[in-house]
Amino acid sequence: MVRSPCCEKEHTNKGAWTKEEDERLIRYINQNGDGCWRSLPKAAGLLRCGKSCRLRWINYLRPGLKRGNFSEDEDQLIINLHALLGNKWSVIASRLPGRTDNEIKNYWNTHIKRKLLSRGIDPKTHTSLNPINNMNNNPITQPQNSALMQTINCASVDIDPVTKNGLSCKVKCEDSPVEESSNSSSVLSEEALPKINLDLSISMPSQEADDDKLKLEISHKFQYQLIG
Template sequence: MGRSPCCEKAHTNKGAWTKEEDDRLVAYIRAHGEGCWRSLPKAAGLLRCGKSCRLRWINYLRPDLKRGNFSPQEDELIIKLHSLLGNKWSLIAGRLPGRTDNEIKNYWNTHVRRKLVSRGIDPTTHRPMNWPSASQQSKEESREKCPDLNLDLRISPPRQQQQQKQEVFKTGTSSTLCFACSLGIQNSKDCSCTNASANSGHDFLDYRRLEMK
C-alpha cells in the first residue's frame, strides 16, 4: 500500500495564501518549531495541506530568506556547483544561504543557461560547444592506440629460389623447376624438374633414378 495523503484535500483551502494564514503559520512555528508538517496545519488552526504549509514557510516566510536579484558571485557559484552536482538543486541551495532550491532551479532555467550559451559553453556538459562528444573522443583515442595497419601482404618465393634466379641471371643458364623445388623442398619424390641438378648448380638426389636401379 502507498503512503496515505497528508490531509483530506476536500476540506483544505487552495489558491493564494492570505495575510491571516501567513501570520498563523509564522506564529505557530516561532512558538513550537517546524515539527511534523502532517500534523502542523491542524495544530496551527489552518485549513491547509501539510505540504502547502511547508512550501509556504520554506519559500516565502522563513526569516533567513534572501530577497532580490542574484549577485554575480552567486551566479558563478551556481555554475560551479552545477558542473559538479548537476540538477541536484537542494544540494546547490545548501551552499547558497538564503536561497531555495526552487528559486535556484527557476533562475538557472531562465538566466544562467542563456549566459553559458552566450559564452559558447554547453550548459549540460560545461564544455565548449565545439568540444567533441564522448563517442568521438573514444574513436580518436582508439585510433591513437591502434594505428592503421598496412595489410597489403605479398607472398614472395623462398630465399633459395631467389638465389637460384640470381645465379641463372649471372650464368645465363636457365632451368625448369617443379612446384616442390620452387618451395625449397629438396630431394622430393614429386620432383619433376628437367636437368635441375645440372642447370641450377645444386646436386639434388634424384630418387626416381634410385628406384629404377
C-alpha cells in the same frame, strides 16, 4: 502499495497564500517550532496541506532568506556547483546562504540557462556547444576507448567540515598534461578547510553514453570516496 493522500484534499486551500495564512503559520512555528508538517495545519488552524505549509515556510517565510537579485558571485557559484552536482538543487542551495532550492532552480531555468547558451555553453553538460572545442578542452568528456579503464588523479579536494561535501577539486587525467579545475568560490576560508588527497578510479562509459550519466557517475564516486 496504495499511498494515502498527504492531506484531505476536499478541505484544503490551494493557490497563493494570503497574508493571514502567512501570519498564522509564522505565529505557530515561532511558538512551537517547525517539523511534523502533517499535523501542523490543523494545529495552526490552517486549511492547507502539510506539504504546502512546509514549502511556504522554507521558501518564503523562514528567517534569514535573502530574496532579491543574485550577485555575480552567486551566479558563478551556482554555475560551478551545477557543473559538479547537476540538478541537485537542495545541495546547491546549501552552499548559498539565504537562498532556497526552489529559488535557485527557478533562477537557473530563467536566467542562467540563457546566459550559458548565449556564451555557447550547453547548460546541461557545461561543455561548449561546438563539438570541436570539447575535443580540445575537456579531457573528462573526451571520447575514450570504452574497453579501457582510465584513472583520474584527484590532486586535492576541499571538504566542507559540516556537510563533508567536496566543494571544489582539481582533477587531472593521467595522460593529459592539462590540469582541469572545477573552480568554486567557497564561503569558508581556505584555512578552515582541511585537505585530503585521494585517488579516483573512474570507469569510462561507452561512447554512446551521454555526458549527464558520466557526470553523475563521477559525482557519485566522489561522494563515495569522501564519506567512505
